[in-house]
Amino acid sequence: MKKNNKICAICKRKVEKHDNFCNYHFLALLNIEKNFQTWKDAYENLNWKEYLEKLIKNEENGIWVQEVAKYLITEKMEGSNV
């Protein structure tokens, strides 16, 4: 198995499938991206930052989703560019 010494920007676990995130936070990121369109349609004209802010405030969202959303806001990262 190839050794990878990079660690997750959020939880310090080893990264495997993504450059910045461990598998768990990467999964959360994928879910965030996948659901953006649904939220955009639901609220009309919702932008990426507003979407992330809504995700952080809503307690139904998983903890990894909230952590990734916070990270994306702080790092000013767009979904597909992360």
Add this chain to the structure above:
Amino acid sequence: MNKTLYKEYYKDFTYLTKKANSVSKYTLVICEKADAAKRIANALGEKVTTFNILNSPVHRVKRGSEEYIICSAVGHLYNLGTTREKRDVFPIFDLTWYPLNVLEKRKNYISNKIKAILTLSNNAGKFVNACDYDVEGSVIGHNILRYGCKAESSKVFRAKFSTLTKEEVSNAFDHLKVGVDFSLVRAGVTRHIIDYIWGINLSRVLLSALQHSTNNVRAISTGRVQGPTLKFIVDREIEIRSFVTKPYWTVKAFVNSSNGKFYAEYLKDKIDTQSEALLIKEENEGKEGVVDQLRKMTVQIVPPTPFNIGDLQKDAFRLFGFSPSLTLSIAERLYLNALISYPRTNSQKLPASINYFKIIKELGRQTEYQKEAAILMKTKLVPKEGEKYDPAHPSIYPTGEIPPIEIDGRQKKLYDLIVRRFFSVFGDNAFKERMQLSIKVGNKYFWKVSGGRNLYLGWLVFYEKYSEREERALPPLEVGDKVLIENVIVNEKFNKRPPRYNYGSLLEKMEEENLGTKSTRAEIIETLYKRGYIMGDSITPTNLGFQIIQILSRYSNKIISTELTRDLERKLEDIENGNDIFNEVLEDTFYFTLQAINDLMLNIEDVGQDLEQALRETFYEKSILGKCPQCKDGNLIIIRNKNNGKRFIGCTNYKNGCRASSPLPQSGVIQNTGKTCSTCGWPIIIVKGKRRPWKLCTNIKCNRKK
């Protein structure tokens, strides 16, 4: 041995020695528990004498011309162990059965039990295995007869009964089965061997990996069913933690009619966009509507199936919050009191041979069931049965015996549930009328009001207390009536994330996936708690639990594969049903274990490092007591002073200037309650020591303490 004990032992021993010299030999009956032994003795004859051998009660009773000596075990007296003494060796395949006291020092009392049974066996002419009639009971009895009594198989008999009532026990002894029940014993022994080999080898590999990485070693384990069960919990947690909710809107209206006011719901349950929801409000509020349709439908609700252990555990958790293991232990007490049939059963069948009428009549002697019994005794008794079948026992049913006054509240609750369920399976189908009223506003908008009423209660008469069906009456309106949509309420909602497993739902999942057996499932969940892999009533994996699954799936995915375990369960069932695949199953297990050890050993360094990190995180996770009320940023955690080893509570934000700290009690186990003090906001803990556990606010300067 003190003087009195010695005298007692000597007296009993004299009796047995005399017996040994006499011509007639007795039948030695082996039971699983002391209570069962007493009941069986009382069922076999009128005059029972009880004496003690090495502190073990033994009963003597005459039945016709035959004399019976009835003794009991305390569950398993023998267990598998390895012949190798070193604890860090693997793979281990050389096993043998050892007396439990040899394997576990705290079980020293087992030694006396075995000696007592050995003494009794010296003069036995016949042996009866009267342990519970299932796989485990058969193994318990078989091992005692084989290793303790060294009984010849031609002298061994098996008693089969499902209740401890006098009638059934007596009948079982009239029709003893000759020889050992090999299918059950073989299935049990195979399960023990597989579980032992799987558990000890994989746990030792994990431990060895941990030792490779750190000196700070603790017990760490995995098992054949334990691994896949933990995986369910971890998979669900991953789903929850990576869950993104979706918004939707619901719309309801407050409607005014000449026959009163009521709420109606918009026909479409979920509205996907905010704009559509607001448009509905705008175009309906203050408008007149007309009752457009009144639909009525009769629905039939069939009675439930009789309880097997899984269904009983689920209902007891839903209704009373009893954990599955608690339900099982209460049910076993009820069984030992001859109030219910054998509870460790998978069956949903009620054979006519148990005599329904007689049981119902007997139950009718109790005031609380008089009415129900009277109703049923007038009907033709045909039970509604489920599909599950257990060759060893029928489903769980009450025996009809009157409970003694001393049974406690929890036993009473469970007993009542079992009795009412038993009644309800003989009940008729229930009939309900479901109604839906539709209101039209203009040509575009439709609203609905739903309700229902009972037409015929049927089986619900017996089980209403425990069923979840509540009906709402409809407003008295007719088609064509006019109404006013007074107010429209729009609610923004979000999809709920998947729920965590609780005891009941986890058991259900294990049953669905055919993981473990009816008797082992509850125990496996308890082990996951004890190992620190899961926590809370709403079951959450700890960091350690997470890491164990991550490591196993990364390096040896097969270990936690549900399919493999399920396949093995099927094979064990085959053995139980008489299929001779004992050797094949063991060979597969040996091969698989070697493969898994190899996979893990190839990555021993990584496995060790991952485990070490998980342990560190779990330790940290456990030490967090709550948010710091002073800086409102850090966490209050339990810290040990490096100089004097004393523990205290301090803030993780110390480096940034937060000086929140307070001493903690130095002895006892500290348990976090998750609650905070209403006066100062500091965490409240429970300290469990030698004395009674006590609750306290962790802030020494709390105003309440002044």
